[in-house]
Structure formats: C-alpha cells, structure tokens
Amino acid sequence: MHPCGTSRQVSNKLFYWSKLQAVNGTFARHVCEGSRAIQTLCACPITMPYNKDLAYIHDAGFTESARQAADTVLKLLREKKIKSGLVVDLGCGSGVLADRLTREGFDVLGVDISEAMLKLARKRAPKAKFKRGSLFRTRLSKSVAVTAIGECVNYLFDPGGTALLANFFRRVYRALLPGGVFVFDIVEPGSTPKPSILHCEGKDKAKDWAVLVSKEEDARRRVLTRRMTIFRKVGRLYRRSQEMHRQRLYPPAQVARKLKTAGFNVSRLPGYGKEPFAPGRSGFAAWKP
Numbered sequence: 001m002h003p004c005g006t007s008r009q010v011s012n013k014l015f016y017w018s019k020l021q022a023v024n025g026t027f028a029r030h031v032c033e034g035s036r037a038i039q040t041l042c043a044c045p046i047t048m049p050y051n052k053d054l055a056y057i058h059d060a061g062f063t064e065s066a067r068q069a070a071d072t073v074l075k076l077l078r079e080k081k082i083k084s085g086l087v088v089d090l091g092c093g094s095g096v097l098a099d100r101l102t103r104e105g106f107d108v109l110g111v112d113i114s115e116a117m118l119k120l121a122r123k124r125a126p127k128a129k130f131k132r133g134s135l136f137r138t139r140l141s142k143s144v145a146v147t148a149i150g151e152c153v154n155y156l157f158d159p160g161g162t163a164l165l166a167n168f169f170r171r172v173y174r175a176l177l178p179g180g181v182f183v184f185d186i187v188e189p190g191s192t193p194k195p196s197i198l199h200c201e202g203k204d205k206a207k208d209w210a211v212l213v214s215k216e217e218d219a220r221r222r223v224l225t226r227r228m229t230i231f232r233k234v235g236r237l238y239r240r241s242q243e244m245h246r247q248r249l250y251p252p253a254q255v256a257r258k259l260k261t262a263g264f265n266v267s268r269l270p271g272y273g274k275e276p277f278a279p280g281r282s283g284f285a286a287w288k289p
Contacts, residue, residue: 028260045277049243049245050117051075051241053239054211054228054241055094056120058094059117059120060276061095061201063177065225065272066093066150067147067273068272068274069149069183070096070097071267071272072272073087073145073183076145077181078196080110080181084105085107086096086105086107086141087107087144087145087146087147088143091111091112092117094112095130097147098110098130098151101128102288108129109141109143110141111133112139113132113157115132118131135152136158136167140172140174142175142176142177143175144180144181145180145181145182146176146180146181146182148184151186151187153186154186154224154247154250155245156247159199163256164167165250165258166261169286172262173262173263179288180287182264182286182288183269184283185282185284186255187224187247187281188251189217189250191224192216192251200212208233209232211228211231223247223249225246227242228242228244229241229242249279252268256268263288266285267284267286268282269282269283269284269285
C-alpha cells in the first residue's frame with residue numbers, strides 16, 4: 001500500500017516520532033517502534049481545514065479552552081443580568097460552548113467552516129442551530145453575545161488582512177443588541193520561537209491519535225504557518241493525513257484600537273475561567289454601549 005494512502009500497518013501504539021522535515025515539497029517521517037526505526041519519504045495531499053481526523057482529535061484533546069470560555073461568557077452575561085437570548089458562536093468547533101450555553105437557557109447559532117466539526121457539534125448540542133460558513137462573511141443575527149473562541153479571527157481561511165478584521169468588528173457591533181458582548185481571543189506576533197519548532201501532541205495522553213506540528217513565523221508579514229501530520233487509529237491501522245493552517249498575527253493594541261473604532265468599550269481578559277492565557281495569546285471582552 002502506498003505510504004500516503006488511507007492506512008499504514010504499524011504497531012498498536014506509536015511510541016515516538018523523532019523528526020518531521022520538509023524536503024522539496026515532501027515530508028520525511030521517522031517513526032520509532034521500540035528499537036526499530038522506519039523512515040518514509042512521501043508527498044501526502046493536504047486536506048481541507050479540520051477534516052474529519054483533525055476534527056476528531058481536536059474534540060478529543062483540545063476542548064478545555066472552550067469549556068473554560070463558557071464560564072467566562074456566562075459570567076459576563078450575568079453581570080449584565082442577561083439570562084436569555086441568542087448567542088452567535090463563530091468558529092464553534094465541535095459544539096462544546098454551544099452545548100453549555102443551551103443548557104443554561106440561551107439560544108445558540110454555531111458557525112464553522114468545517115463540516116466535520118459541525119457534524120460533531122450537532123451531536124453534542126442538539127438544541128443549538130448550526131450552519132457552515134466563514135465567520136468573516138456569514139450573516140450575523142441580532143444577538144446578546146458573539147463569541148470567537150480559539151484564535152478563530154487569526155485564521156487565513158479567507159483572503160484579506162487588517163481591513164477584513166476591521167470590517168468584521170463593525171459587523172459584530174451592528175449585530176449585537178445594546179449591552180451585548182463580543183468575547184474572543186487572538187494569537188500575537190512573536191509567540192513562536194526561532195528557528196521553527198517541531199513537537200508531537202498526543203503521544204503521552206492519547207491512545208488512538210497523535211499530531212506532529214511544526215510552526216514557523218514570518219515576522220515581516222506577521223503570518224504563522226502550522227504544518228500538521230495527523231495520525232488517527234482506525235482498527236489496527238493508523239490513517240495519516242496532513243493539514244496546513246496559516247494565521248495572521250495581530251498585536252493586542254492594534255486589535256483594541258480597531259474595536260474602539262467600531263464603537264466598542266474594550267476590556268482585556270487574563271484568560272478563560274480558571275485557565276490563564278499562555279504567553280503570546282490575548283483575550284478581549286468588547287461591549288456594545
């Protein structure tokens with residue numbers, strides 16, 4: 001079977017991945033099983049953002065931020081004595097935030113670019129409504145809150161830059177009812193060490209998946225590129241796929257200025273719930289007067 005096909009025979013658990021490197025547009029993979037090393041050099045197609053395997057992995061191992069964000073969003077709404085109404089959850093992912101908000105009595109419209117994520121979200125939060133679309137271009141209904149949790153506004157799935165962000169803030173402002181809040185977070189410039197780094201996520205805590213991630217920041221263009229090689233166990237085999245995500249990096253001061261220009265009263269968040277933001281990540285609560 002071609003090594004970039006849907007599956008490849010490996011041991012029941014991959015214990016260690018030592019290196020991933022780009023060579024003439026291909027990736028070199030070293031997989032160590034005990035004392036035996038296997039090296040595969042192949043060109044593997046890059047899938048659409050958050051295809052089914054990465055969506056599964058994100059749901060299995062990377063939802064804590066959304067769970068903590070739910071506490072923050074509910075706290076902010078309660079401070080304004082808002083107990084019901086529509087919350088638009090942009091970049092809703094697998095529906096963790098939507099599920100919590102519907103359980104607390106809010107209506108939720110979740111929007112995501114990934115159909116695989118939406119499939120998980122519909123199953124987790126059956127009381128919410130979901131639709132596929134870009135957070136920058138989807139029509140926003142009148143709401144008491146808008147959220148974009150998990151660096152959603154940084155992603156370059158849509159063409160455009162700071163002008164697109166400013167227009168997005170204006171659209172959110174118009175959609176919010178008076179007293180409504182926009183809660184989101186960003187990744188900042190300078191958050192990635194140089195030279196580019198490679199790390200493996202999931203090898204210690206996951207039994208059926210792992211992700212090799214390399215990160216490279218273009219400081220001049222303020223663009224972060226994440227290249228991911230994804231392994232998900234299917235039966236006795238591990239299916240391999242690749243994704244590449246690009247994010248435009250925004251200085252927090254620039255974001256705050258654009259929010260204020262749109263009409264918001266702006267507060268910085270130290271984190272979500274009990275989880276402080278890691279260095280290089282900032283959060284905002286922007287209120288419509």
